[in-house]
Amino acid sequence: MSPELSYAYYPGCSGLSTSKDYEISTRAVCRALGIKLQEIPDWSCCGSTPAHTVDHVFSAALSARNLSLAEQMGSDTVITPCPSCLTNLKVAAHRMEQEPAFQQEVNRHLQEPCVNTVQVKSVLQALIQDLGPEAIAKQVEKPLSGLKIAPYYGCIMNRPPEVMDFDDPENPVAMDEILRGLGAEVLPYPLKVECCGASYGVARKDVVMQLSGKLLDLADSLGADAIATACPLCQMNLDLRQDQINAALKRSFRLPVFYYTQLMGLAFGLEEKDLLLNKLNVPAGPALAKMQQAAEAAAEQDAQTKEQ
Amino acid sequence: MKIGVFVCHCGSNIAGTVDVAGVAQAAKNFPEVAFATDLLYSCSEPGQEAIVQAVQEHDLDGVVVAACTPRMHEPTFRRAVERAGLNRYMFEMANIREHCSWVGKDKDANTRKASDLVLQAVEKLRFDRPLQAKSFDINKRVLVVGGGVAGIQAALDCADGGLEVVLLEKTSTIGGKMAKLDKTFPTVDCSSCILGPKMVDVSMHPNITLYAYAELESVEGYVGNFEVSVKKKATYVDWDKCTGCGLCMEKCPSKKAYDAFNEGIAPTRAINIPFPQAIPKRAVIDPTYCRQFIKGKCGVCAKVCPTEAIDYEMQDSFVQEKVGAVITATGYDLFDYRKYGEYGGGRYPDVITSMQYERLLNASGPTGGHIQRPSDGREPKKVVFIQCVGSRDKSVDRPYCSGFCCMYTAKQTILTKDHIPDSQSYVFYMDIRAPGKMYDEFTRRAMEEYGAQYIRGRVSQVYPYKDSLIVRGVDTLLGSQVEIEADLVVLAVGAEASRGASELAEKLRISYDAYGFYMESHPKLRPVETNTAGVYLAGACQGSKDIPASVGQGSAAAAKVLALFSKDQLESDPQVALVSQARCVGCGKCVQTCPFGAIQLAEDRAGNPKAEVIETVCQGCGLCTVTCPQSAIQLQHFTDNQILAEVNALCQQAMEESFES
Known part of the structure; x- marks a missing residue:
């Protein structure tokens, strides 16, 4: 374990509401791994979708404000669990770097100008690149043996590649590696970076039904017990809307949709207060029970072979 | 004056x-x-x-x-x-x-x-x-590098014209890409049936010396008098004894060797003759798979060989050849289909390249000409072809059109229908490029007579779903998304410069473009010449081209060599280095500097050492002139005085002005 790792931490707005379970489990997992998260004081909205649709400079200024605050903390890296925040922070930093005139315009909105020196990463990137899969695997107390997981990254964590600059944009593997280290069986899930319908859930629910329905169908056809995600919006569409999807498509999916940090916490043996599994709409119980049974059966068989 | x-x-x-x-x-x-x-x-x-x-x-x-x-x-x-x-x-x-x-x-x-x-x-x-130019004798032998159809044509034309030809091929058989193809467009005639006789002609021609499984090691000299060193790679089989009976291949216990000829679609044996019509039909051991090499024991092939041709101790050997001209016909390689992650090439077994599909169609291929899915051997009913995989796409640094994929894809849809009458082909295309004779008619035939469905648009993703592959793309003519449940996906991979093309170019001192294709001397008027005298180009090494164009260029390059050799002597360029005997102190620095070995030390009448330029070898590069501490060696037509006169002409005025101010 590397106790030196310390980051400026940007939770993002959904972390305080719809994805509280992601936020709490992220903090818990980082604590267990000895990663120090320093929350950016007085952080504000990253400027994602609503601001971005109206004014790019304004949207970038919101991101730049947070980056500027991180600079004032003396930090060189900001990490965030939310891919939407990640995208907006990175796009703002990328464009300011490419276009000095844009940076000037953005900085006119800010009390403290953004020098644009901090690096922005997802928590996932920090875990896999800075800490490494071995250190994570070492922390495992209750392996997720027998749990078949479809890893689903969402559309924006790795794309566009020239901005995000992390993992394979068509076939990312970072989460696969972590989950495999937890002892789970990671399925070759081909729609890792497909669109779930995202915020169309408000305007065109039918689109989300189709797109997220397809994701669930593929996971189901591969025999998945659960889906792992890294994005609050993906999680919401797949989990919270699963009953609606079932009704619309006349299917009966019962796939729990975990944040990968919840699965890490489970494997690390953390308590429910750190995981908030009760926040999931599709209960995790049956999948975890099945995993438990499989583990017990395996242990029994193991014991028998030893006796013989 | x-x-x-x-x-x-x-x-x-x-x-x-x-x-x-x-x-x-x-x-x-x-x-x-x-x-x-x-x-x-x-x-x-x-x-x-x-x-x-x-x-x-x-x-x-x-x-x-x-x-x-x-x-x-x-x-x-x-x-x-x-x-x-x-x-x-x-x-x-x-x-x-x-x-x-x-x-x-x-x-x-x-x-x-x-x-x-x-x-x-x-x-x-x-x-x-x-x-005054001087004349020198020329060696009327020609080296052809590459035994694909362009090289074969060039070699045969030169040989028929009475020249002695040395033909070099890096694999164990000539034939190149064309030998792998099942049929050719737009006639749908059997590729090996039309190429085979030409390959036999090469082996029978008294004027052609063929070195297969050999590469060009080095080239010295100049037009009319090249000296080349050929590396004959170790085959571990004495080809003078090998009769090509194939018994060794039958008995070889190592059955998982990579089959380059069949594009890796099925494994082969560690000792291998690539295909029945191979020229020369001789076996080669692949030491990365051979048990004798890996484990140090086996020796099955040595035991069964009726002519005792197996030689595990064989080493690479070198042959020197003198030639007067070189034709490079080194062809192309295929784009790496794994570079498009969204198509899943390399991840999903039923996503294959067009060349792998040729091998599935071919009667001498691993499936005996029956189209079978690599994953489960099932006969596919719905085949999706994706065009422009590694062509016309700046994002993968391949902005050029490979030129032949539209045509071979149309051919493959026709063959698919011939092999599996109840099948349906779909082709995703950007534009159909069919400007050759009978080419557009051919693509129309694929659509109209063979019912191939052409969809204008790109594919965004291919992924496996249950037993099939879902191919999702856009139909830009309908303005809608399309999704096809396919059994097999064939990627129409484009052409790239062949691996090692740039190294060979540097040996031959010819130039290549940003993608590694060799540069012709003039894009319109000197299409088979290079800027190095005596070195010519044929086929796809100069840029992607189809069989008729490659054959045409092979013949054109041969015609250039025959014209060059129609004289007994060539005139040397007098723009070469000249030593002033009075100034030369015989230090020998120029001798060491000259990259062409064109300077030697001789003695004057008093026995003093003096540098001497061999005029026919000197390339006029001027390296010696800047090396000489005495300025005793001068490049004719580009003397120090002339260069200085040019500099003065441009700078004198500016210099004077700067002194005045």
Whole structure:
């Protein structure tokens, strides 16, 4: 374990509401791994979708404000669990770097100008690149043996590649590696970076039904017990809307949709207060029970072979 | 000295942005200029005649033409001044087109620059001396590198023309990509049936020496007298004894070797003859799979071989060959289909390349010509073809069109229908490029008679779903998304420069473009020549092309070599290094510096060591002239005095001004 790792931490707005379970489990997992998260004081909205649709400079200024605050903390890296925040922070930093005139315009909105020196990463990137899969695997107390997981990254964590600059944009593997280290069986899930319908859930629910329905169908056809995600919006569409999807498509999916940090916490043996599994709409119980049974059966068989 | 200056309009190419009459007027005041004028097209017949007349009327000693690049017309004008009775080296060219009129739009500035360039040429010409070319004997043998269809054609044409040919092939058989194909477009005739006889002709021709499983190690020398070293890679089989019976292959216990000929679609044996019509039909051991090499014991092939041809101790060997010309016909390689992650090539077994599909279609392929899915051997009913995989896409650094994929995809849809009558083919395309003879008719046939469904648009993703592959893309004509549940996906991979093309180019001292394709001397007018005398190009090494074009270029390159060898002697370029015996101290630095081995140490009459240039070997690069501490060695036509005169012409005025201020 590397106790030196310390980051400026940007939770993002959904972390305080719809994805509280992601936020709490992220903090818990980082604590267990000895990663120090320093929350950016007085952080504000990253400027994602609503601001971005109206004014790019304004949207970038919101991101730049947070980056500027991180600079004032003396930090060189900001990490965030939310891919939407990640995208907006990175796009703002990328464009300011490419276009000095844009940076000037953005900085006119800010009390403290953004020098644009901090690096922005997802928590996932920090875990896999800075800490490494071995250190994570070492922390495992209750392996997720027998749990078949479809890893689903969402559309924006790795794309566009020239901005995000992390993992394979068509076939990312970072989460696969972590989950495999937890002892789970990671399925070759081909729609890792497909669109779930995202915020169309408000305007065109039918689109989300189709797109997220397809994701669930593929996971189901591969025999998945659960889906792992890294994005609050993906999680919401797949989990919270699963009953609606079932009704619309006349299917009966019962796939729990975990944040990968919840699965890490489970494997690390953390308590429910750190995981908030009760926040999931599709209960995790049956999948975890099945995993438990499989583990017990395996242990029994193991014991028998030893006796013989 | 009386110098004439001729300033060319080149239509509006130069006159559009340079005041050519003004430049001619200015030239009249340059030193020793006795005559100056402008000409509409100086390279045209009346233009050249005007130069000849002016030389004779004004009794000129030297000529400057200010026009295009000397790479284009220097030989033209040298011949003109020779016709006028001057030595051809009493001529200089000022490039006021590529270096001036084409690069700037400011007419005043261009005119000043053009005048400066003319002055520079005039100053150099004042130091020009008549030079005489010497003749040297040539070796009328030709080396052909690459045994694909272009190389085969070039070799056969040269051999039929009476030349001795050395043909080099890096794999164990000639035939190249064409030998792997099942059928050819637009005639749908059997590829190996039309290529096979040509391959046999190569092996039977008394004038052709074939080195298969061999590579070019090094090249020395110059046009007419190249010395090449050929590396014969160890085959571990004595080919003089091997009869190609194939018994070793049958009995070899190592059955998981990579089968390059079959594009890895199925494994082969560690000792292998790639296909029944191979020329030469000889076995080669792949030591990365052979148990004798991996485990140190096995020896099955050595035991069963009826002629005792197996030799596990064999080493690479080298052969020296002397030739007068080289034809490179090294072909192309296929784009790596794994580079498009969204298509899943390399991840999903039923996503294959077009060349792998050829091997599935081919009766001598691993499935005996039955189309079977690599994953489960099932016969596919719905086949999706995706075009432009590694063509016309800047994001993978392949902005060019490979030119033949539209055609071979149409052919493959026809063959799919022939093999599986109840099948359906779908083709995702960007544009259909079918400009050859009977080509467009062929693609129409694929659509109209064979019912291939052509969908104009790109594919965004291919992914496995249960037993099928879901292919999702866009139909830009309908403006809608399409999704096809396919059994097999074939990626129409484009052409790339063959691996190792740049290394070979450096050995041959020829240039290549940003993608590794060899550069022809002129894109329109010298398509098979290179800028290195005596080295010619044939086939796809110069750029992606189909079989008819490759064969045509093979013949064209052969014709060039036959024309070159129609003379018994060639004239050497007199623009070579010359040693001043009086100044040379015999230090030998030039001998060490010369990259061509063109300088040797000799003795003068008093027994003092002196450098001596072998004129026919010297390439005129000038390295020795800057090395010589005594300035004793000078490059004819580019002497130190001439270079300095040029520098002075450009800088004198600026220098004086800077001193004054």
